[in-house]
Amino acid sequence: MAVLLLELSGPLQSWGDSSRYVKRGTRWEPTKSGVVGMLASALGRSREDQVDDLSSLEFGVRTDQPGRLLVDFQTERPLGDANKAMPLSYRYYLADAKFLVALAGDVSWLQELDEALRHPNWPLFLGRRSCPPDTPPSRGVHDDYQDVRSALSTEPWLATARYRRRHQQITELEVACDAHGGEVAESQADLPLSFSGSGRKYAGRGVYRFRVPVDRLGSGTVSTTSAGATRLPDHNPMGFF
Numbered sequence: 001m002a003v004l005l006l007e008l009s010g011p012l013q014s015w016g017d018s019s020r021y022v023k024r025g026t027r028w029e030p031t032k033s034g035v036v037g038m039l040a041s042a043l044g045r046s047r048e049d050q051v052d053d054l055s056s057l058e059f060g061v062r063t064d065q066p067g068r069l070l071v072d073f074q075t076e077r078p079l080g081d082a083n084k085a086m087p088l089s090y091r092y093y094l095a096d097a098k099f100l101v102a103l104a105g106d107v108s109w110l111q112e113l114d115e116a117l118r119h120p121n122w123p124l125f126l127g128r129r130s131c132p133p134d135t136p137p138s139r140g141v142h143d144d145y146q147d148v149r150s151a152l153s154t155e156p157w158l159a160t161a162r163y164r165r166r167h168q169q170i171t172e173l174e175v176a177c178d179a180h181g182g183e184v185a186e187s188q189a190d191l192p193l194s195f196s197g198s199g200r201k202y203a204g205r206g207v208y209r210f211r212v213p214v215d216r217l218g219s220g221t222v223s224t225t226s227a228g229a230t231r232l233p234d235h236n237p238m239g240f241f
Contacts, residue, residue, distance in 0.1 A: 001107075002104070002145075003143075004105075010097075010134045012094070013093065013131050015034045016031075022087050022089045026094055029063050029174075030099055030127070033191065034126075035061075038124050042117045058148050058177075060101070060102045060151075060178065061101045062100040069092060070092070070093045102145075152177070156217055157214055186207050
């Protein structure tokens with residue numbers, strides 16, 4: 001068993017598990033369907049391709065920087081008919097959020113996913129196409145963790161120094177992961193069965209939540225993975241000013 005770690009960070013993210021009506025919400029952390037979709041995009045799969053091998057990976061996410069909720073009120077008209085109005089919609093986003101995602105599975109399969117994320121076939125996005133990441137998502141494959149939970153309970157806190165200074169009262173981070181048998185869990189309809197254009201299909205997934213103390217997490221901003229990849233310093237998109 002090995003663990004692939006992802007850092008999901010960007011100006012905007014949106015992780016909805018229900019988008020059929022005019023209110024397009026977002027959960028407060030990445031959904032499993034959204035992350036599976038990103039992996040499928042990196043591999044170059046089409047919407048009609050199977051995703052069972054991706055959905056079966058054990059999944060967990062830690063909220064390192066929750067971000068702020070934004071609402072975008074959108075209007076649109078169909079191309080070629082300016083007189084016909086489309087339904088108005090409210091779309092919700094998380095601004096300036098950072099998450100640590102862990103995926104557990106066979107080491108050779110995770111290494112293939114790691115390579116695909118570093119050289120994706122299709123553009124990667126954080127839930128919606130208008131939400132690109134601001135840093136390469138993959139933090140490499142680690143074979144020194146027992147499972148997803150041990151990785152998320154150990155890896156360094158990803159929040160920016162500015163966020164930490166402003167939120168010194170934070171002592172714990174929340175983790176949401178696939179539930180094990182017998183655990184008290186909530187249900188989320190974000191286990192993807194198919195992304196087919198003829199109709200997407202999802203199943204329910206048991207989600208177990210717990211908190212990890214910040215003072216027990218690793219320290220430092222540079223880490224080397226078992227695959228030999230070195231974590232780069234935080235990217236500042238406005239650094240050219």
